[in-house]
Amino acid sequence: MILSIQNVVKRYDKYTAVDHVSFDVPKGSVFGLLGPNGAGKTSLIRMITTITGPDEGVIYLDGEKLNSRSPEHIGYMPEERGLYKKMKVGEHLLYLAQLKGLSESDARKEIAHWLTKFDIKDWAPKKVEDLSKGMQQKIQFIATIIHKPKLLILDEPFTGLDPINTNLIKDEIRQLNESGISIIFSTHRMEQVEEMCDHIVLINQGRNVLSGKVPEIKNQYKQNLYRVEMDGDLPAGFEEKYEITTREKDAVTVRLADESQSNVLLQFLIGQGLRVRRFEEILPTFNEIFIRRVEETDHA
């Protein structure tokens, strides 16, 4: 485990932002930290990044209780991010890298490496304010990873990026992950979760309401929906036998009692002499799971 959160509580005044949350982030994973606005994600991230401390519970980073050296192993790109506008790009990166514990010469080497890699070497003497928003995002990203953290925390990393730069950063995240860096990815863009994450935790009202591996969660939340595309009309008695959830031209989606029934359904259709063009299980999207779980816990 790169990160282990154990029974963590954070209170502000009378309001409990994080309420006895526990979860583990496996080493080398891309871990989705999900939740609606105000769920307590930021409070949680601030505790992980040692910006604040928990009122109760403990957090372990790579087996070690969080301490004053921990920030050097964490790279954090907050959702609310910014740079010193008047500073030059090169100086700014040097400053942030040194604050993360890099020596000046190491920092300079890393800066040169990343600026070359992103093909933006000539930006170094430019002032931050002279760069476009997307360019500033790139600099911000470099600043986040320049000290080779063990754990990278990205809060909505793609907001404000165009599709080209989004892909560039996505590729970079994948490469970093392949090189062994664990990544916590906080977002409410569910398609990104499905695309990038292998584990998730869903926080609502300060509580852990859902966590686990992405495929397992999808399985757990599937409703045994199957979609059949075919030529010709539905056989007589089909509608009495099966619950149809949606009806399209030449296709229906039906809910089965359990997954063992799928073969039965298929055999029935074939036995009726229908030509089945497509037969597939419909798994819930993360969006649906998210909304369902949030609504359930809101009413609980």
Add this chain to the structure above:
Amino acid sequence: MSKLTLIVKREYLTRVRKKSFIIGTLLAPLGLLIYMLVIFGLSNYEGGGQIKVAVLDEAGMVKQIPDEKGIHYIPSAGKSLEQLKKEVTAGELNGVLRIPAIKSMQTKDLTVFYYSDDKLAPEKSSAIEKKVSDKIRDFKIDSLHLNRSSLDILDTDVSIDPENINKTGEDESKYTAGVGLAIGGIMAFIMFFMVMMYGQMVMRSVMEEKTNRIVEVMMSSVRPFDLMLGKIIGAGAVGLTQVVCWVILSGAVTIFLPMLLHIDPAQMQPPGGGPAGAGIDPEQAQGTMVRIMAELAKQNWPLIISSFIIFFLGGYFIYSSMFAAIGSAMGDDLGEGQSLVLPVTIPIILAFYITAFVGMRNPDSGLMVFASLFPLFSPIVMPFRMAFSPPWWQVALSLVLVVVTAYFFVWLAGRIYRVGILLYGKKVTLKEIGKWMFYKG
């Protein structure tokens, strides 16, 4: 390098490299230079040009008056007032001065008349009054057959020289108080100005970091307290740099300017030393200058400067930490935060007013003693009193109080800052800020 050092370095360098800092630092002494040139120019300016005035001396008291201050006096040469008036109308003369006879030697007041359609400039009018008065005095001396040289010995220049009875120390002269007042006043003003300017600079900079969201990035690398302290120290160092530059440059200007213009510094008297024309005896002025210089040399400069620096640092830390705390609680809107800024600026302004209105009249009054010990006032008030050699225990106590208070305020501000800086989109009241002090880390 420690993180705090890195922060201080950045805060210092970005400010010192700013154009506004360089311009401000260079321009202030240049401003002083221009000010001195203007004052010098104005004090030597002869207003209104040359005028011709006929003197109708009805009793023959004044005879010829020498030309002065752009006034050319012409004897009436037997012409009547009416004739002279016509000449004025014709433009041959600017005016006619009619001096009636005095009733007796006992006459103390005399009205003379000036006929003209043009206004007489105040400077010229007082010059005429003085000349006529001098002439009538001469006339009276001659008429009464008095001995002019015995009269001269009647006048004595008196100056008060304070002497100590029990207090040991330097002998004082009448200039001691004046010079002390000047030094103390200048120090109090610099202190007030620097604390206000640099304290508010810290506040704006904290607000800026909060609004452009860099703070969240910074917080994941450094402790909030370090970021705040680094900013305060960095900006304070900029302030000290500026003061040192000003002192050096102003010194250079005051020394080299007179040389440049071939002016005897003794003649450069401050303006407003009496009605124009009240000529200062150059010899006496020279003496004044020498005595002021002697007074300046007599001051315990190492003590004054070192205590100034400690009080400056103390006052600066107290106020800038409060400003930093306020800045962290504020949103993007400066106007909205005014209600938070006011409680911080009031004590500074009060301290300055106490110095200006009470200290200038009586530096050792009870209120001044209190104000020079009270740590929110003392950084401005005590340096002022220092020039009047207050009891050493008061200075020591004041120093201790300032240092302890500064330490406490920085700690307290840190507790407010760490909460405020991460709080967005909420209007904050003083009461809430008070609560933040007791939050756990």
